[in-house]
Amino acid sequence: MSLYNFLEWLATTPASIALHESRYLYLVVLTVHVLTLFLFVGAIILQSLRLLGFGLTGVATSSLLRRLRPWTLAGFAVMVTSGSLLFFAAPVDKFVNFFFRAKLLLIFLAGVNVFFFNRTIYRQIETWDLATRPPRAARLAGSISLILWAGVITAGRMIPYQAYWFN
Amino acid sequence: MSLLEIFYAVEYSPLLIAMRSSPWLFPVIATIHLFGLAMIGGAVLAFDLRLLGTGLKNQSPRELARQTYPLLLTGIAVMLVTGPFLFMCFATKYYYLAAFWIKLAAFIVVLSLTLAVRRRLKDTDDDRLVLAWRKPLATTSLLLWFTVALGGRLIGFP
Numbered sequence: 640m641s642l643y644n645f646l647e648w649l650a651t652t653p654a655s656i657a658l659h660e661s662r663y664l665y666l667v668v669l670t671v672h673v674l675t676l677f678l679f680v681g682a683i684i685l686q687s688l689r690l691l692g693f694g695l696t697g698v699a700t701s702s703l704l705r706r707l708r709p710w711t712l713a714g715f716a717v718m719v720t721s722g723s724l725l726f727f728a729a730p731v732d733k734f735v736n737f738f739f740r741a742k743l744l745l746i747f748l749a750g751v752n753v754f755f756f757n758r759t760i761y762r763q764i765e766t767w768d769l770a771t772r773p774p775r776a777a778r779l780a781g782s783i784s785l786i787l788w789a790g791v792i793t794a795g796r797m798i799p800y801q802a803y804w805f806n
Numbered sequence: 807m808s809l810l811e812i813f814y815a816v817e818y819s820p821l822l823i824a825m826r827s828s829p830w831l832f833p834v835i836a837t838i839h840l841f842g843l844a845m846i847g848g849a850v851l852a853f854d855l856r857l858l859g860t861g862l863k864n865q866s867p868r869e870l871a872r873q874t875y876p877l878l879l880t881g882i883a884v885m886l887v888t889g890p891f892l893f894m895c896f897a898t899k900y901y902y903l904a905a906f907w908i909k910l911a912a913f914i915v916v917l918s919l920t921l922a923v924r925r926r927l928k929d930t931d932d933d934r935l936v937l938a939w940r941k942p943l944a945t946t947s948l949l950l951w952f953t954v955a956l957g958g959r960l961i962g963f964p
Contacts, residue, residue, distance in 0.1 A: 670959045676840060677955055681847025688848075688877065695852070695873045698865055706862050710851070789841060796837040803829040 646730040672721040679714030690781030692772035742794035756780040813897035845881030857944035909957025916950035
């Protein structure tokens with residue numbers, strides 16, 4: 640069974656149809672997804688700006704990252720849960736949507752960015768923890784993060800406009 | 807001229823008619839509006855969570871007010887530039903929506919509150935008032951910003 644067949648089957652499950660056709664529940668989930676931007680991307684912006692040396696420069700980088708980690712992870716959990724429900728409500732439509740695919744790719748790349756940041760320059764955090772302007776590799780990770788999450792927001796906002804852009 | 811007539815004139819002005827002939831302009835501006843939401847989110851959360859005694863606990867509220875001020879102002883500027891364009895695209899629809907008026911009122915109140923609190927902490931030595939009221943202030947601020955964001959989402963629904 641291909642992924643497409645699986646998603647076609649998923650779309651016919653009663654729960655998926657119920658969510659898709661619900662009067663309010665779908666809109667509630669969508670609202671939660673959008674409003675969690677405030678928490679999740681808000682926390683990411685603070686951390687990225689610190690890595691760039693643009694904001695909160697009076698705070699030690701390691702302290703900022705550590706203090707905001709639980710909030711970021713909580714925001715991410717809400718995002719993934721609500722996002723999965725939105726996908727589940729219309730799996731085939733989302734699967735064939737260009738912006739949805741772009742969004743997934745960008746989120747994956749943002750994860751890769753964090754992975755490499757943790758494995759490389761963050762290993763030597765003691766040497767630049769208090770630096771107003773962190774080293775180039777850290778600034779690069781910060782800029783990549785800002786660009787990718789701006790891309791994720793853009794792609795997400797464009798998902799319902801697929802027809803305008805491609806027809 | 808009634809308010810509704812003014813909204814109508816705005817929505818059907820030549821500029822706005824030209825703007826709407828391009829179907830992607832609204833979602834693009836709405837996307838930038840969301841960037842503003844995230845920026846304000848960062849600046850507001852860093853400060854309000856601190857007032858509630860969590861988050862960036864090693865810093866003083868004054869320090870955070872000072873250090874997140876540029877981000878806060880940038881977010882507000884992004885909102886104030888993009889918001890009116892979004893409004894003008896559907897002015898007469900919003901006229902009839904309670905969520906729009908609630909959002910507008912909450913925004914004016916929370917903007918004044920946020921700027922007043924930040925400026926007092928940032929520019930004066932007197933932080934007693936803010937610190938004495940820190941929990942109600944942070945809760946009110948978060949609730950009002952939530953109302954603004956929620957109102958923004960609700961007015962977009964068909």
